[in-house]
Amino acid sequence: MTAAGRAGRAAGRRLSQADVGALQAALAAEQAAAYGYGVVGSHLSGTQAESASADWIAHQSAADKLDGLLAAGGATASPAGVAYQLPGAVHTAAQAVALAATLEDQVTSAYLDVVGRGSRDLRMLAAQQARAAALRAARWRGTTVAFPGLPGVTH
Amino acid sequence: MSADPTRRVVLAASAALPLLVAGCRGTQVLGSPPQLSAAVRQLRSAITAEQSMVASYQRVLTLLADGRAAAGSGPAARATLAGLLAEHQDHLRQLRARLIPGSPQAAGAGPLPAPSVTGVPTAPRQAIGYLGAAEQAASDRLLGGVLQVPPSLAQLFASISASEATHVPVLAATQVTQ
Numbered sequence: 589m590t591a592a593g594r595a596g597r598a599a600g601r602r603l604s605q606a607d608v609g610a611l612q613a614a615l616a617a618e619q620a621a622a623y624g625y626g627v628v629g630s631h632l633s634g635t636q637a638e639s640a641s642a643d644w645i646a647h648q649s650a651a652d653k654l655d656g657l658l659a660a661g662g663a664t665a666s667p668a669g670v671a672y673q674l675p676g677a678v679h680t681a682a683q684a685v686a687l688a689a690t691l692e693d694q695v696t697s698a699y700l701d702v703v704g705r706g707s708r709d710l711r712m713l714a715a716q717q718a719r720a721a722a723l724r725a726a727r728w729r730g731t732t733v734a735f736p737g738l739p740g741v742t743h
Numbered sequence: 744m745s746a747d748p749t750r751r752v753v754l755a756a757s758a759a760l761p762l763l764v765a766g767c768r769g770t771q772v773l774g775s776p777p778q779l780s781a782a783v784r785q786l787r788s789a790i791t792a793e794q795s796m797v798a799s800y801q802r803v804l805t806l807l808a809d810g811r812a813a814a815g816s817g818p819a820a821r822a823t824l825a826g827l828l829a830e831h832q833d834h835l836r837q838l839r840a841r842l843i844p845g846s847p848q849a850a851g852a853g854p855l856p857a858p859s860v861t862g863v864p865t866a867p868r869q870a871i872g873y874l875g876a877a878e879q880a881a882s883d884r885l886l887g888g889v890l891q892v893p894p895s896l897a898q899l900f901a902s903i904s905a906s907e908a909t910h911v912p913v914l915a916a917t918q919v920t921q
Contacts, residue, residue, distance in 0.1 A: 696905065704898040708890060715889045715901035719882070722905035723912075732826075732913060734833035736905040738898070741837060 603661030607710060610702040611658055612666055614714070617698035618651035619668040621691040627674060628691075631684035640688065643724055647695070650717060657710075685728050692725035696737030782892045786842055789888065789900065792881050793835040796907075798860040799877060800828040803870045806863075807919070820871070820919045827874075827910050834903045841896055867919040875914040882907035 603611070625644035632640050651668070658665040678684050699721065702714035722736035735741040807821050864870045885904035889897040 700898050700901055703889060703901045704894045711889050711894075711897055712886070715886055715897070715904065718901050719886065719905040719908050722902075723908055726909035727912070732830060732906060732909040734830035734906055735837070735899075735902045736909065738902045741899070741902070 601661070603658070603663055604707060607661065607702075607706045608658065608663045610698075610706040610714075611654055611661075611663075611710070614695075614698040614702050614717075615651060615654040615658065615665055617695045618647050618654060620672045621695050622647040622651060623669070623672045624674060624687055624691045627678050628684045628688045631678060631681050633681075636681070636685070639727070640684075643688065643692075646720070646724075650695075689725045689728040692721045692728065693737065693739075695721040696725060697739070700737040782896065783842070785888045785891045785900075786838065786896065789885060789903075790835065790838045790842065792884065793831055793838055793903075795860060796831045796877060796881060797828065797835060799863055799874060800824055800831060802860050802863045803867075803874060804828065806865060806870055807867055817867075817919065820867070820917050823913065823917050824871075824874075827913065830906055830910070834906065837899060838903075841899070871914055871917050871919060875911050878907045878910045878914065882911075 622644060625640055625647060629637055629640035629644065655665040674687060675690050676683065676687070678687050696718045699714040699718035703711050703718065706714060718737055725736065726732050804821060804824050807817050807824070862873070864873050882904045885900045885907070889900050889904075892900060
């Protein structure tokens with residue numbers, strides 16, 4: 589069964605409290621990322637702006653997917669905020685790139701939380717999304733880490 | 744064989760998480776070796792795979808330190824590979840920490856097999872291509888393993904799978920002469 593199929597099966601019945609909590613947190617991270625990429629893109633040009641645009645779309649579509657999972661599981665998805673507090677000031681292209689990487693770190697962590705806290709049916713989808721976010725973070729940052737999304741695990 | 748009468752195979756979780764008993768075969772000492780739980784099999788296989796990655800990187804680094812590859816873009820490539828190797832050593836340390844020492848032997852599973860590094864090409868560019876393919880395969884295998892293990896270990900598998908996936912584009916961009 590595909591990850592989407594598993595997750596869909598999970599969503600076909602009522603989600604547990606833990607699933608709802610973890611999915612809402614992942615949704616919040618996706619929504620914050622989508623908002624943040626708007627800021628990121630406005631400070632970039634050329635291929636970097638194109639990357640920011642593609643990543644923005646990826647987060648929008650992931651947020652829609654989470655929204656659908658929550659709704660199908662009998663939960664009400666929290667609406668996106670009008671604006672989000674960014675982790676730091678963004679005035680330059682370098683700051684925009686750093687913000688993109690931070691947003692992806694937060695999304696990676698949120699999905700790993702679903703892996704650790706959510707039901708087994710949600711696990712594969714969440715692990716795939718964590719991997720996709722870690723790939724985007726590494727692309728923006730230009731460096732890799734041993735444990736993406738698990739800042740407490742250092743070595 | 745250990746004298747541990749309970750013959751338990753235990754997965755050690757991180758300090759913040761409870762210990763997870765993956766399999767308990769009671770006190771019977773004779774008879775056929777107990778089955779390893781799916782979780783312990785997955786963990787042992789992840790450890791073996793990381794050992795192989797570490798050994799493969801060491802092999803390629805040795806290769807790049809020798810002969811013609813040591814000139815030109817060799818030093819930069821070696822620095823990149825050394826950084827990725829360090830991450831694999833971190834992966835291996837964390838995975839090993841989840842397997843309580845001695846317990847696999849107690850379960851009749853025997854020691855972990857020595858890492859196999861056969862098949863690493865000797866030409867630098869091909870060797871780096873080999874590492875890239877190995878990273879992708881290792882990442883996919885760990886991703887598949889998340890359903891077979893308890894949640895805390897699934898989280899670690901997913902994170903390591905993500906880390907290995909990020910190594911693939913780094914290797915693809917690594918230039919070597921020849």
